[in-house]
Amino acid sequence: VTALPARPSRDLTAVAALALLGLALALLPGSGWVEGAVLVLLVLVLPGYALAAALFQPRSIPAAERTVYSIALGIAVVGLSALVVQVLFNLDRGLWVGLLLAATLVACWAAQRRRELLPFESAPPRVEPPSVNPLAVVAMLLAVGIAVAAFSIAVHSTKDSRADAHFAELWVLPRTGADAGPVESAVSIGVGNHEGRRVSFRLRATRGKEVVARWTVRLARGERWQTSLRTPRPSATAPLRVTLLRDGRVYREAFLTGEAES
Amino acid sequence: VRGVGAGQPINARSAAERRTAQEERRRRRTAQPEQDGADARQRLRLGAMPVLAVAAALGLLLVALGNDAARDSSSTLQQGLFWVGLVLIYAPIAFRLISSAPGREERIALVLTLATALFAVKLLRSPTGFTRFDELGWWRATHDVLSTGGAFSHNPIVVSTSGFPGLSTVTAALSELSGLSVFHAGLLIIGIARVVLTLALFLFLERTIGSARAAGIGVAVYACNPSFLYFDAQFGYESLGLMLAIVLLLATLRWSDRSERRRPEALPGTVGVLVVLSLMLVITHHMTTLAALLFCAVWTAAILVLNRGRRDDYTSEWLAGPGLPTALIGVGALLWFALVAGGVTLTELGGVFSGMLDSLLNLITGGSGSKQLFSGSGQSEPMAARALVVASVIPPLVAIALGVLKMWQEEEDDPLRVSLAGVAVLYPVTLGLRITLASSETSQRASEFVFIGVSFLAATLIAEWDWTRRSLRRLGGLLAITGVATITFLGGFIIGELQATRQPGPYLVGAEDRSITSEGIAAARFASAHLPPRSRILADRTNATLLGSYGELDPVFGRYADISIPRVLFGGEFDRADRRVVHGQSLAYVVVDRRLSRELPLIGYYVESDEEGAFERRRPIAIESLRKFESVPGVSKVYSNGPISIYDTSALLRRPP
Numbered sequence: 068v069t070a071l072p073a074r075p076s077r078d079l080t081a082v083a084a085l086a087l088l089g090l091a092l093a094l095l096p097g098s099g100w101v102e103g104a105v106l107v108l109l110v111l112v113l114p115g116y117a118l119a120a121a122l123f124q125p126r127s128i129p130a131a132e133r134t135v136y137s138i139a140l141g142i143a144v145v146g147l148s149a150l151v152v153q154v155l156f157n158l159d160r161g162l163w164v165g166l167l168l169a170a171t172l173v174a175c176w177a178a179q180r181r182r183e184l185l186p187f188e189s190a191p192p193r194v195e196p197p198s199v200n201p202l203a204v205v206a207m208l209l210a211v212g213i214a215v216a217a218f219s220i221a222v223h224s225t226k227d228s229r230a231d232a233h234f235a236e237l238w239v240l241p242r243t244g245a246d247a248g249p250v251e252s253a254v255s256i257g258v259g260n261h262e263g264r265r266v267s268f269r270l271r272a273t274r275g276k277e278v279v280a281r282w283t284v285r286l287a288r289g290e291r292w293q294t295s296l297r298t299p300r301p302s303a304t305a306p307l308r309v310t311l312l313r314d315g316r317v318y319r320e321a322f323l324t325g326e327a328e329s
Numbered sequence: 330v331r332g333v334g335a336g337q338p339i340n341a342r343s344a345a346e347r348r349t350a351q352e353e354r355r356r357r358r359t360a361q362p363e364q365d366g367a368d369a370r371q372r373l374r375l376g377a378m379p380v381l382a383v384a385a386a387l388g389l390l391l392v393a394l395g396n397d398a399a400r401d402s403s404s405t406l407q408q409g410l411f412w413v414g415l416v417l418i419y420a421p422i423a424f425r426l427i428s429s430a431p432g433r434e435e436r437i438a439l440v441l442t443l444a445t446a447l448f449a450v451k452l453l454r455s456p457t458g459f460t461r462f463d464e465l466g467w468w469r470a471t472h473d474v475l476s477t478g479g480a481f482s483h484n485p486i487v488v489s490t491s492g493f494p495g496l497s498t499v500t501a502a503l504s505e506l507s508g509l510s511v512f513h514a515g516l517l518i519i520g521i522a523r524v525v526l527t528l529a530l531f532l533f534l535e536r537t538i539g540s541a542r543a544a545g546i547g548v549a550v551y552a553c554n555p556s557f558l559y560f561d562a563q564f565g566y567e568s569l570g571l572m573l574a575i576v577l578l579l580a581t582l583r584w585s586d587r588s589e590r591r592r593p594e595a596l597p598g599t600v601g602v603l604v605v606l607s608l609m610l611v612i613t614h615h616m617t618t619l620a621a622l623l624f625c626a627v628w629t630a631a632i633l634v635l636n637r638g639r640r641d642d643y644t645s646e647w648l649a650g651p652g653l654p655t656a657l658i659g660v661g662a663l664l665w666f667a668l669v670a671g672g673v674t675l676t677e678l679g680g681v682f683s684g685m686l687d688s689l690l691n692l693i694t695g696g697s698g699s700k701q702l703f704s705g706s707g708q709s710e711p712m713a714a715r716a717l718v719v720a721s722v723i724p725p726l727v728a729i730a731l732g733v734l735k736m737w738q739e740e741e742d743d744p745l746r747v748s749l750a751g752v753a754v755l756y757p758v759t760l761g762l763r764i765t766l767a768s769s770e771t772s773q774r775a776s777e778f779v780f781i782g783v784s785f786l787a788a789t790l791i792a793e794w795d796w797t798r799r800s801l802r803r804l805g806g807l808l809a810i811t812g813v814a815t816i817t818f819l820g821g822f823i824i825g826e827l828q829a830t831r832q833p834g835p836y837l838v839g840a841e842d843r844s845i846t847s848e849g850i851a852a853a854r855f856a857s858a859h860l861p862p863r864s865r866i867l868a869d870r871t872n873a874t875l876l877g878s879y880g881e882l883d884p885v886f887g888r889y890a891d892i893s894i895p896r897v898l899f900g901g902e903f904d905r906a907d908r909r910v911v912h913g914q915s916l917a918y919v920v921v922d923r924r925l926s927r928e929l930p931l932i933g934y935y936v937e938s939d940e941e942g943a944f945e946r947r948r949p950i951a952i953e954s955l956r957k958f959e960s961v962p963g964v965s966k967v968y969s970n971g972p973i974s975i976y977d978t979s980a981l982l983r984r985p986p
Contacts, residue, residue: 089506102508107509110499127594129532135525135529135532142521142609143605143606143609145498149499153478158480159478163506199373203375205379213383214390221393221396224396234847236851236855236968238969239967240859259851259855303962319970320966321967323967323977324965324980
């Protein structure tokens with residue numbers, strides 16, 4: 068029995084190269100969708116493929132079963148290694164890349180070592196993708212096209228139904244850290260327009276019966292507006308009341324009050 | 330029922346023939362269905378699959394159009410489009426899988442098409458973001474992994490995520506590295522898990538029954554389980570756990586084969602898969618871990634009982650067969666339960682099981698009545714749906730009865746097959762659990778496990794049916810079985826999903842996905858941008874879910890000093906007990922959704938299932954109860970978008986009640 072020559076397997080070389088490419092892309096800023104695609108592979112495919120290759124020698128199990136194990140193992144490697152590592156370090160982007168790269172390369176190395184011990188006649192054959200009837204390919208592309216159309220309808224339908232909800236937000240919040248002292252306080256006032264069109268709002272802040280401030284706010288669809296106001300500290304007897312008016316009518320109201328009297 | 334090629338009734342077979350048939354099945358199980366890396370370039374024989382994929386895609390188009398129309402109203406036509414779409418996806422593929430014509434490659438392609446298309450149905454239901462309670466809970470868990478770098482953050486929505494971080498860490502890794510949102514990363518992982526689950530189930534049944542045809546039929550039957558279409562396609566730990574469990578069973582099957590264990594090229598791999606997947610399953614989902622453990626233990630016990638006295642079987646080898654995964658899962662689960670997840674598991678499952686037992690005991694002792702079938706709190710099923718549900722539970726029951734009878738007549742002594750039949754027999758028990766509201770949840774959650782046994786028995790029966798009759802009668806038989814399977818599929822979906830949540834539609838109170846609206850999402854986005862993270866809040870279930878996920882706040886449930894926390898929302902006035910709750914629970918905000926006063930909650934409760942009046946209310950909450958916060962001294966109204974207001978109660982915390 069002759070052992071295989073110590074030449075790297077093509078599939079393992081490709082997996083290791085893709086993993087290293089993932090590292091390079093992760094270090095480079097703004098590589099866009101290419102980076103995303105390669106890093107998806109680094110999470111979901113490469114560690115699992117390499118680990119399955121290390122665990123099962125070529126042709127030792129059927130292809131479908133190998134596929135199932137590869138994906139399940141890949142997901143398990145991510146979950147289990149993260150669980151161990153997070154005991155010592157915070158899981159962040161750098162750690163994820165390093166972890167998955169290390170898992171992939173170590174598994175590739177182990178798989179290569181096992182393959183080198185194979186008898187020559189068990190050498191992994193050159194795998195060629197199976198051919199498919201062109202008509203079948205056309206039909207499957209048609210199916211994908213129709214499914215994409217269905218998805219597009221669903222997305223637009225969801226967005227349209229969300230856009231059908233016409234409303235506006237009003238908020239008034241005490242600004243922590245910007246307080247002027249025991250007598251005065253700073254508050255943050257904001258409006259969000261979800262009316263589905265450009266709308267002109269009027270805004271009025273009152274303390275007791277005294278009008279503290281007025282604004283006219285013109286907001287485009289989806290736009291938000293925010294301002295801050297310094298007023299005497301709101302109290303139970305003199306709360307700060309903010310009223311949002313649309314078309315001259317009271318539309319929303321919010322208020323800040325002080326601590327309850329004992 | 331006749332045996333394959335035997336041409337005589339099964340009960341007329343001799344013991345020797347039965348033995349031969351069982352040996353043949355065992356031989357086929359150990360045979361390798363295919364080998365990877367064939368030297369020659371092969372043509373993939375997909376048969377009718379591409380055409381059926383087009384049919385399934387057209388089905389998806391109809392589902393999308395039905396959903397689109399249903400967003401505004403729910404007429405018969407809109408529902409019709411949806412249901413016809415489902416039939417168009419399922420029935421043609423089921424028909425082809427049942428027929429004897431396709432080859433193995435086509436069958437695999439068909440089951441993968443079915444899995445993908447049915448997953449897409451769930452995707453079409455909510456294509457732009459998660460809307461289900463569990464999904465938003467897992468969104469929060471994943472978001473916490475991304476923001477804290479740790480895997481065990483407390484999750485106020487789905488408490489058990491902190492004990493089972495498998496899904497959240499994997500999703501966080503994918504999201505962090507690829508730049509995908511948590512939603513898209515989650516969809517990708519669950520979609521892949523769904524496809525792998527289906528393929529693994531096919532391979533498992535193929536090796537168990539010894540027939541690719543039976544395996545295809547088995548997958549088609551498994552898709553009929555009430556949780557398959559929506560619940561197990563959601564972004565939740567069970568969706569991932571099920572996949573891991575089925576792949577683990579597939580590896581266990583390989584490990585149980587003595588000849589496999591003697592092959593040095595596959596032995597370490599099988600052990601490695603068993604170890605890694607057992608551990609991953611343990612950290613991913615409690616119920617699936619428990620189900621896998623119980624099944625492997627039963628399988629081991631069946632080996633010990635049925636193979637007693639046979640020296641040539643694997644009973645003589647310690648940890649051979651399912652013994653090893655039983656030990657791995659058992660030890661792993663025990664340690665994980667003791668060191669990490671015991672508390673959250675008891676909190677979640679303890680509530681479910683104790684509720685089930687309480688309701689059953691109450692039913693037996695006359696303390697309460699049974700659940701009214703076909704009705705949620707606010708909606709009841711139309712007559713056609715009721716008929717479909719009744720019709721859908723009959724075929725599995727018949728398949729179980731005939732399958733068990735057949736095994737009995739054949740004196741079946743294969744431990745795995747006997748164990749699978751034992752799982753199937755639990756199906757009628759789970760149906761019985763649907764007589765009370767509390768035990769319905771247990772029944773629902775058990776369906777994805779017991780249907781593995783049901784699919785095995787049904788597939789065995791259908792595949793071994795005598796199909797050698799004349800073509801016209803054979804076609805009639807195929808159509809009839811496809812029709813029955815389709816009814817079971819549709820009925821299963823009706824059983825598993827509330828009428829209101831099967832399709833999108835206008836806002837409803839307390840109706841899970843149907844209660845998620847732009848106003849709720851806007852309030853959650855506001856909270857995320859402007860309120861201190863992890864502030865403790867009181868809100869109804871829908872807003873608590875949104876604010877607890879997208880809003881990054883911590884909703885509070887349960888009781889404080891024996892006072893039900895939700896009473897703060899329901900009382901006519903804000904009294905001393907409410908103050909005690911707010912103070913004692915450090916509630917910084919109370920969120921009020923005035924729409925709650927419009928109607929009764931569809932799921933039977935506003936905040937949580939054990940709140941006062943849950944499932945018993947006859948009238949919705951009064952608007953005055955929701956308005957009372959406008960005049961509570963010390964309480965500020967910091968946000969309003971019309972229906973939803975957020976009240977700041979933090980000033981109440983500085984003074985004892």
